[in-house]
Amino acid sequence: MTAKREIEAITERIRERSRPSREAYLARVDEAAAAGPNRTTLSCGNLAHGFAACAPQDKAALSGDTVPNLGIITSYNDMLSAHQPFETFPRLIKEAAHEVGGVAQVAGGVPAMCDGVTQGQPGMELSLFSRDVIALATAVGLSHNMFDAAVYLGICDKIVPGLAIAAFSFGHLPAVFIPAGPMTTGLPNDEKAKVRQLYAEGKVGREALLDAEAKSYHGPGTCTFYGTANSNQMLMEIMGLHTPGTSFVNPNTPLREALTREATRRALAITALGNEFTPVGRMIDERSIVNGVVGLNATGGSTNHTMHLVAMAAAAGIKLTWADIEEISEHVPLLARVYPNGLADVNHFHAAGGLGFLIRELIDAGLLHEDVQTVWGPGLKQYAVEAKLNTDGTVTREPTPKESGNEKVLVPFSKAFQPTGGIRVLQGNLGQAIIKTSAVKSEYRTVEAPAIVFHAQEELQAAFKAGELDRDFIAVIRFQGPKANGMPELHKLTPVLGVLQDRGYKVALVTDGRMSGASGKVPAAIHVTPEAADGGVIGKIEDGDTVRLDADAGTLEVLVDQETLMARETAPVDLSHRHFGLGRELFAGFRQLASTADQGAAVF
Template sequence: MTCQDTISRVTDRIRERSESGRAKYLAKIDRAIEQGPGRAHLTCGNLSHAFAAANPLDKEALATAKTPNLGIITAYNDMLSAHQPYETYPELIRETARSVGATAQVAGAVPAMCDGVTQGQAGMDLSLYSREVVAMAAAVGLSHNVFDSVVFLGVCDKIVPGLIMAAAAFGHLPAVFLPAGPMTSGLANAEKARVRQDFAKGIVGREELLKSEMASYHAPGTCTFYGTANTNQMLMEFLGLQMSGSSFVNPNTEMRAAITKASVERALQITNKGDEFIPFARIFDEKALVNGIVGLNATGGSTNHLLHLVAMARVAGIELTWQDFSDISAITPLLARVYPNGLADVNHFHAAGGLPCVVGQLIKGGLLHEDVQTVMGEGIEHYTKEPKLDEQGRVRWGWDSNVPLDPKIIATIDQPFQKSGGIKTLKGNIGEGVMKVSAVAAERHSIEAPVAVFHNQDDVKTAFQSGDLNKDVIVVVRYQGPKANGMPELHNLTPMLSVLQDKGFKVALLTDGRMSGASGKVPAAIHICPEACDGGAIAQLQDGDIVRIDANEGKLEILDPKVLERPVITPDLAANYDGMGRDLFSSFRKSIGPANKGAISSL
């Protein structure tokens, strides 16, 4: 079976299993489109409230509803580097809209929390839940029903998936995503990782660690490693919801501003008031999602999207499974080496040809659906075009970037870094989980060892510091699932486990929680379902039980079946539910679904 055959087969089975839900969704969208522009149905009182504070230049246009009105949903705050650049976007968007005879208004703001700030802290327990909060907050802003198109301003981990969920709920409206771009390169990621490991070993102190971290995260823009935030930006291009080559242009540059203006103009060209109406629902379909999964594998993207893509698709009536990801991964070559899968950061990746180059290579290999609708027009080939500035400072697309400029960063389809993308589905008597192996050495893809069981990250740290983990060990951290405590990332464990691995021990992580989008060289079986809180077998393990994690065979096994006859071990989880706002999220813990269904609580 060829790669093209596998892509077609997976797409067909997604379409078949989603037939009923997708039909209901599209019927809802069609009804909204048939009703026409929302402002036409508002009373005079409704309308006057909608533009009472508008610029006098905009009021007449807003009152007549003859020209499109662009809604802005923003995740701006000035604490987080990735979202700080959005401070100036609304005025630039309004000016651009006026220049083409249209209007724009900030429809609402959504929260944007940073997993980097909350990593290993109590606030991380709210991180996954915040995706639903983002979706609902955006829906509140758009519910005023005065917009003909929407631009979404968001970058990071849960923000973009939440915004996609809102865009799907308002799928009758066109939607264009506006990135902010990565910060310029600072301390090399490999050096940052070395200092973190030295701190874990006690070789350096907190002062040197802080100096290293500040040299790494030092300016406006996303972090420069290829974690969930930058994977989000990749997905927006593969899904056709962002302008080609726009993901990794640095903030506060002439190109960044020009792309933002062009994106706004495009969002206003594709409303139902013009001749090229492209609502979100016509872009976000089964083929687009398969393209997104191909992009995820080809670039070595974040495992968090085995949750987010599933959740995003469900809002649009489409059902994805982890097996879909695994089957696509098996035939998708790895074409990018970006930290933690290589030494380059996203700025180096962009300079080497970036996403337009990767898209071009994947088209050459027959791995993408070419006949898809995008915000740039019909066809994924739009996303092989690199943006350039003309003599007037306007951005133009039309330069193919199909040849990698640095073969250490971007490979060709004929000579990939790996033959598969590296996302593996694991199944066995423990349940179902996933592993990202693109940065894991081949000899570590299969680990069999005794387990050491923990219920929180702090206890793992204590055991590490006391030397109790200086052995072949599979570290089990359970009661970290969606229902238990919001499924926090366990990235703080990476330096410790890396130290053990470097000492020559066989080491792996097994958890019903998440690992960071920057998960690297330590094998980690994550997202285990059923989670411990649902009575999963992970809750029956005891210290010393032998477990095999085998990414080569897709196995996740407790070797002694008698373990499964034990009662479930349930610790006191009361400490998970109070403080840092966690007490406000009890309804989410009660209603949230399993990780393999997207850990979604709003459906």
């Protein structure tokens, strides 16, 4: 036991709850590992198709079983700033593979959409489901059974969770995730947010808004705020799926290229053909999942991961619940303040000591399981480092400094910003919901006010522009769940509600949709389950009903007597116009199959 008693107890409960599904999963992993891949057992036609486009030396290598073949799953496209750098990675990976006597092939590409482009647009209603499409597309790429290991090129919101679900489903293969890093710092995030609020108030025009946005999102790499994309990178590193110190190195730098080559060599070193076979299904266990939840809380990460981590864990036979996430939050202090939980961006976080500093502090405090397996070998302490470039172009690692480089951004355990991680589960007669409190000031965490009901974020924006919202209220935005319209993020509401809060009104949001990675200063009860389209009580709320959201007490209630509430019919809403256009009609089956938010909102 390397974690403190409370963390170990939570882990043990997850282990016991998961035992039947985990044992069945591991049996499948072992059976698949024993069976192959064994390219000499493929028919000549199978194998010839598999290497037909390869260079002669690669064809010769793949004709037998002694040379490892590395499958590359890439989410490259050149519209996403975070994924554009992946254009050159397959060439680097193939070169690095050849240098150590291996072969690498692009096994398949997966779609990668940008929530920043689709915010407030119909395409946003495909966003959450794109995670499961990515998992399916990855499975197609790896189904050829030509590979001894796989590397996964992905970084943004739904892409990494989708890749992880697929990697765990192919648990007999070693898996290394290779990021591209964040863009360099542009216009500070708080200044961008101010311009957004001014635009919402009509005080600046579209030209000023576009100028601010373009100065913030200005080059290759992930957006620099700490949303889902950068939370993904933290998770992959703290769960041991990255090589150490990899997450937040900027794209198109010598160090980033050296890390990519090194990750390739490591992936080839841990295949069944060597002495360090590390199938990812065996590597990832309940301790790894708990470590991910600890990291999420310690950094104030994206609430999207209250769904993604549940779905990822399930792919490895592990049953994680919202109650587990909340209980871990109660024991894990907030050690980082990165926008929207502070003014810094991820580059400032990395410069202050980054994940190496954070991991060391959490291990020393007994909040992480140190005795886990990683792609780098046994033990998480080897991730408490900074990666640097040697003069010969290779990577070296040094222990992270004992002191934070900036205690406004990153602090030791003894100086935690707050005693808990800030992710709470709200419960009451509305069901369950998630709230992220790490960016919400204490005086705003309890709101009791009349409900104003909307069925689209555009309706709330229109009411704001009409001057109808200058009062205390709780905005109830419903029919936004997975079964209704795919559970879009509702970030168009952030500037409007922020303006009203700044004017002195008590405001909050209650929704069966998402706010997620950029959840900010306004209290938002999100992922309400059951959702309105699934018969949830949120569908029975009427304008004027008093709703009470108490983030400190962990409650969410509509203050209507139970008899009256149960006598009401769910509000009739025609959603048909939300089910067509920009591909939404193709996802009808996903909407029907989607599980509840607390079950991961998955279609599997």
